[in-house]
Amino acid sequence: MxxxxxxxxxxxxxxxxxxxxxxxxxxxxxxxxxxxxxxxxxxxxxxxxxxxxxxxxxxxxxxxxxxxxxxxxxxxxxxxxxxxxTRQERFVxxxxxxxEHADPNIPASNGSTALSKFIEHREPTVIKLLRHYGASTDHKIQRGSTTVSIEELARATKDPDVIEAVMLKPGQASSRDVVVTEIVNYLFRSIGYMNTAFGGVVRSFFGISGDIRAPLQVNKKGQQDDEDKTPHVSEISGKTTAKQFQAGMTQFIDDTGLGCFFAEDDKFLEDVAMKAVELENNVDEVLNSKKDIQDITKLALYQPVFYCDDSTSMKSGTRARDQVELVRRVARISTLLVPDGCGTGLQFINKRHTLDDNLKAEQVEEIMRSFEPRGNTKIGINLERKILNPLIYDVIDSGKKLERPILISCITDGCASGEPSTEFRDAIVRCVGYLKEKDYPPTGRLAFNQSLTRPPMLTATIAVRFQISQIGNDRGAESFLNQLRDDPLLKDVLFCTTRK
Missing domain, CATH: 1.25.40.20 (Ankyrin repeat-containing domain)
Structure with missing residues (x-):
């Protein structure tokens, strides 16, 4: 043994x-x-x-x-x-x-601490987290016959993000609502902005021009004076007007193919721009750096919807609590800049809950904490019944149009049960095919050619993105997600991740 x-x-x-x-x-x-x-x-x-x-x-x-x-x-x-x-596993x-009250200031025999180790790893997000919990920079680390201070160790990395994180005062450095970077990656990878530069050309994984990590790109042709210049998001400062910010967003929307959802004079964009400028000038808000605002502004363009697992197995361990925490954090960040009445959606696999797609983050958390896990995991049947029908099919079939692109985040601790094992996958395929028939703009590459031995080709659409996360360590869930992840038909449509 x-x-x-x-x-x-x-x-x-x-x-x-x-x-x-x-x-x-x-x-x-x-x-x-x-x-x-x-x-x-x-x-x-x-x-x-x-x-x-x-x-x-x-x-x-x-x-x-x-x-x-x-x-x-x-x-x-x-x-x-x-x-x-992985970095995510280390962070969590x-x-x-x-x-749980681990003391970050207990040094090892050589004076090293968790803070000094993460400086060596060059992981500023965790450094900020440690500083937020009071990690001290007063320790001296023994290096042979000499000692090195925490600040000296940080400066030796020549990494500005590491140095900045170390220099923050204890308590000042929030974990960006427990690291906005983690959550932004979680959402951005779901949206599908995976860009690589090749020969000077930015190639999007989903066929979208524009880099989600880069500043908003603007066309400077014909600009004659400073008043008309549209700044990059990374150039936005307290002196930047909401009008200028909105112009930058509009250009980004055009570059990424989202123009079908947002007119240039869209009131939604105007409100987001106003909130972005206010956020940067709010000294009490930790998410007010240029990088934070750049990321959150792009998240605001998508309508977030959380599809949560409330099956009986969620009673195991800390799964229910972990799900609440994950949804709470993402809901707060993804709705930080949206106007009133444009919040997030929340639905459960089993609970009889009327879908409200305009919830505030606080309301989401309150509802999440009240659910009682019970039932099986009909994740596919109820995805269509409880989310796709009211948010997509019913809207379009009534002659209306989708107001914003939708990001559907599914969270589960197990594999599908009480339905065919392919039902979740098939619901997504049907949805994408429906949107294509209704002339919603496509993006990405064709997964297949027509064939008797292969499924029909599927083209991703910018109108909806699907993401599924695993909570816990159920092997059945891991296998279920692996099958989805390896399905070439879903490659441009569904992003799978694990949060154990």
Missing amino acids: ATIYHAAALGRITDLAALDPYKSADSEFGIDKPDDKGRTALSHAASRGKIDVVKFLISQKANVNAQDNSKRTVLWWASHSDPSV TVEYLLQ
């Missing part, structure tokens, strides 16, 4: 039953019993980014500040982490440890 430390590192210790063999085999078993190097099971799980194991062990009273023989804490090991751990692990 593998040791508990090895099992924790592999992600196998997630419930009480998993602990029983170790309790039976060791009369002196303790949740914090160290290995020969002084490391606990929690330390091993944290260093491998096994967040479910970390959460379970902490629920069993594991010491979040346990130190090994070299005085390295669990948080230190989470910052060191195995090369196989560190965040949870901090929430």
Whole structure:
């Protein structure tokens, strides 16, 4: 039998039953019993980014500040982490440890801390998170016969983002609502802006010109004076007017093919521009940097809709709580600049809930916290019935047009049940085909040629984007998402991600 430390590192210790063999085999078993190097099971799980194991062990009273023989804490090991751990896994692990009162200021024998390790990794988002939780820059790290300060370590990277993050005062650096970068990536990759430069040409993964990470591109031909110049988003400052900001947005919309949704004098764009300028001038709002505003402005163009799992299996572990937190964060950021009455949509797989697509972030959180998990996972049938029908089919069939492009974020902890396994996939294919028939602008490449042995070709549309995330570590869900991810017919339409 593998040791508990090895099992924790592999992600196998997630419930009480998993602990029983170790309790039976060791009369002196303790949740914090160290290995020969002084490391606990929690330390091993944290260093491998096994967040479910970390959460379970902490629920069993594991010491979040346990130190090994070299005085390295669990948080230190989470910052060191195995090369196989992704940045997202590392971030989520560190965040949870901090929430559970891990002390970021306990140094190892050589003076290093989690903060110094993340400076070495050059991960400014986590550095900001640590500073937000009070990580000190006063520590000295031993390097041979000399010592190096945290600030010296940061400056040695020559990375302006790292240096800026370190220089922020404790508490000043929010995690950008727990790192807007993570959430922006989550949404942008769903929208499909994956650009690579080749031969001076920006090629969008979805056939959209324009880089979601670049400033809004503007046409400067014919501009004669400063008053008429349209600035890049990255040039927007407190002196920039809403009119200038709106002009930049309009150009971006034209470049990305979204012009069919927004007229140049659209009141929605005017309101977003006004809010963007106000946001940048709001010193009390942590999301007011030029980069934040650039990202959030683009998110505001999409109508976000959350399709949440409330099946019985969501009672397992912290899945329900994790889903609430994820939706709360994304809802806040994606609606930060939208006008009143243009909020986010929320629907559940099972709960009888009338779809309201104009909820404020606070309302979303309140509704999310009131749901009671029950039932199976008819994720495909109810996607069509509860979201696609009211938001797309009913609107267009009544002679109206979609007011904004829609981003549908589906969250689940398991695979489909109570319906054919392909129903979710088929619902998406039907939706995209319907929009194509109704002449909504396409984008992307054709996935297939007509063939007797292959499905008919499918062209993505800018009118709707689908995204699906896994909560928890259910193997059935992982297999379900992998099948969707590997389906070439969905390649330009659906983005799959895992948030364990």
